[in-house]
Amino acid sequence: MIRHLFTLIWNRKRSNFLLMAEILLSFFVLFVVSVLLVSNYYNYRQPMGFKADNVWEFNINPGQDTTNRRETLQLLVRELKATPGVAAVTWMSNTPFSFSNNNTDEYRYKGKGAPVTEIYDTDDETVGVLGLNVTAGRWYDRRDDATTRFTVVVNQRFADEMFGGESAVGKVMTNDKHDAQWQIVGVVNAFRAGSDFASNEPTIFIRRALQDTARLGNSEQPTLLVRVQPGSGAVLEQQLVRKIKQVTKGWDANVNTLAENRKDKLKFMMTPLIALGLVGLFLILNVALGLFGVLWYNINQRKAEIGLRRALGATGNAISRQFLGEMLVVTTLGVAGGLLLAVQFPLMGVFGLAAPVYLVAMLVATVLIFLLTAICAFQPSRIAASIQPAVSLREE
Template sequence: MSPRQRSARRRVRLRPADLVRLGTIGPRTRRLRTALSALGIALGIAAVVAVTGIAGSHQEHLLRRLDQLGSNLITVTPGKGSDQQPVPLPPTAERMLGAIGPVQQVTATGATRAEVYRNDLVPPQQTNSITVLAARPNLLEVLHARMGSGRWLDGAGENLPVTVLGDRTAERLGVTAPGERVWLGGQWYTVLGVLAPNELAPELATTALVGWPQAVAHLGADGTAATVYLRAHPERVPQVQAVAAASADPASPATVAVSRPSDLLAARAETRSALTGLVLALAGVALLVGGVGIANTMVVGVMERRGEIGLRRALGARGGQIAAQFLLEAVLTGLVGGVGGLLLGVLTVYGYALAQGWPAAVPPYTLLAGPAVAVVVAAVAGIYPALRAARASPTEALRSA
């Protein structure tokens, strides 16, 4: 070969379009092997997405459960003055507390002067320690309470002589089913329903609840809240606690008692921190396992084609062109496998969460990290053996075929 021919050969370059077409020859002509390689990559990425998504869904489920238990519930009640006697909340307390920015829901109960008995023949002193309270319509919603039987006070029931009993109240009065009547405030009231036990507000178990307008009109209630229940944003509970007393009674905040669900808040923060660490650890392990699988698939695929590499070198292909070809094949295979693994992992997470009754939560970073990791790892795993084969002489590459 003359020096001019050798110089022309060294100057041969592949256009980008030719390189792309050359890089897709392998996936198009070796479909089964390409499909198996992409499947191995997809399973690795699916494992990463599934592990992190299931752990994230479990975390979301636990956090919601803690919120339901009252980690963001604040109770505001009258405190004691200098004479150690309870100081009623101002009439504006409920409205002012509801105006606090992070407060999501607010409700209240109000005191009355009425007593409740099984019938009009029971002696007045036998009250069974039952309290009659006025209740807002959204009390059950804010406290995440439920009815054991019957129904709750609706818009029409607020103005009628009807009542909802706590579970222990119904037991003490001998009420077995809705529709029975009790003697309340000197007149007969129909029992609409009985509350189920509630861990957030156990004080309601020994109460008889009536509509707010009915209590004000007939049972001596003055319309002032005796207890205000707040649902605040879970991340802003400490800030709401800090201003709740001053908001309820700006003139005398020291006479307002504000509950502090510190134990539940600490449990929520600890749970979130621990589970976040667990998700990251599992993601790291899954990425490591998936990366090893991807690397093994790409190395084997490239080494199997050393004969082809030797033949192309013998026909004049440059080492850089061969390396670029196999790098492009690795990237395409990694991209296909990464996208497929992402879809498979997301479907797995949603299916598992649906079966467990959890909220599905796929960490957003995995939606981009999955395919990106597959492409990067596939490229890193594919370029080394490709460069090694490209540096080999044609005779050695053909001999190994």
């Protein structure tokens, strides 16, 4: 039976080759779309690494005030901590779900360069405000005041790529010039600050306490994160804004919650994903129409063959199975060519994703193509099965 199907396909190799080329290209496009959708879904299922609930973000703008910024900020943090309803206060150079971050690859360890790493300047309270999960070592604190090195905490992704199977705690990194050193005191499990669809990129947290940081000069606008008691609302928000204005003598302060920022970033990230989904749906619709039209045309061109087979005793179900079998064989050949192209993605590291993402995308694209082919071939095969030999032979 299979040999017979291949013979029929070879006898109509020109039209079948065009059909296989269409299936191959459709499979490849579906594979690429599936890779992007599957990777985002995979990231969505991963832990964020921090807790955004009950955390408020205060963007402080000193404006033209260039005097005593650090002292004023230190006083402000103390006043906010003393406010009833406030659990903890921290500052960060870049906050979760923002649209900007700092990246570097300057770190070196025994001659090995670090991957591109996201950098966050933070203080001793960040671990409590964001609820970071320290899985090895500790978070930095006052015990690190006397060190001459930068005290840092990294995430597990950074530790794996930089040190492999070795423990990251206690490692000292340097740069190309060897004029700065960073000592790792702890490791957190993950930190996906970009969005719900962001991947867990290599991340490093650098300790910069308010009292000794050189980064809080006359140009930087600090961002404070305040963890409040559950159920806190507009009353506490207004109270904190008034206190900021009183302490800073007129600095502007805008407040948002990390939960709101998370929703806004999620909406922003959903737009291209929805567009990708629509592209995939449009592609599937066009492929379906093309397959249906080609099969319909083939049936009209092969009425004499169908009538002759029916006259020789072939049943309607046998005719239907023949057309379905031909389409499945053609689809298999087209998908096989598409898989040869798709398998190059994980081998060449295209998109830089984990191998399981590509495998799932291949499976999704394969299932969609075969399902689409079977659906499109079902009705034309039924039409072919209903053709009577006397009618088809009389038309010829």
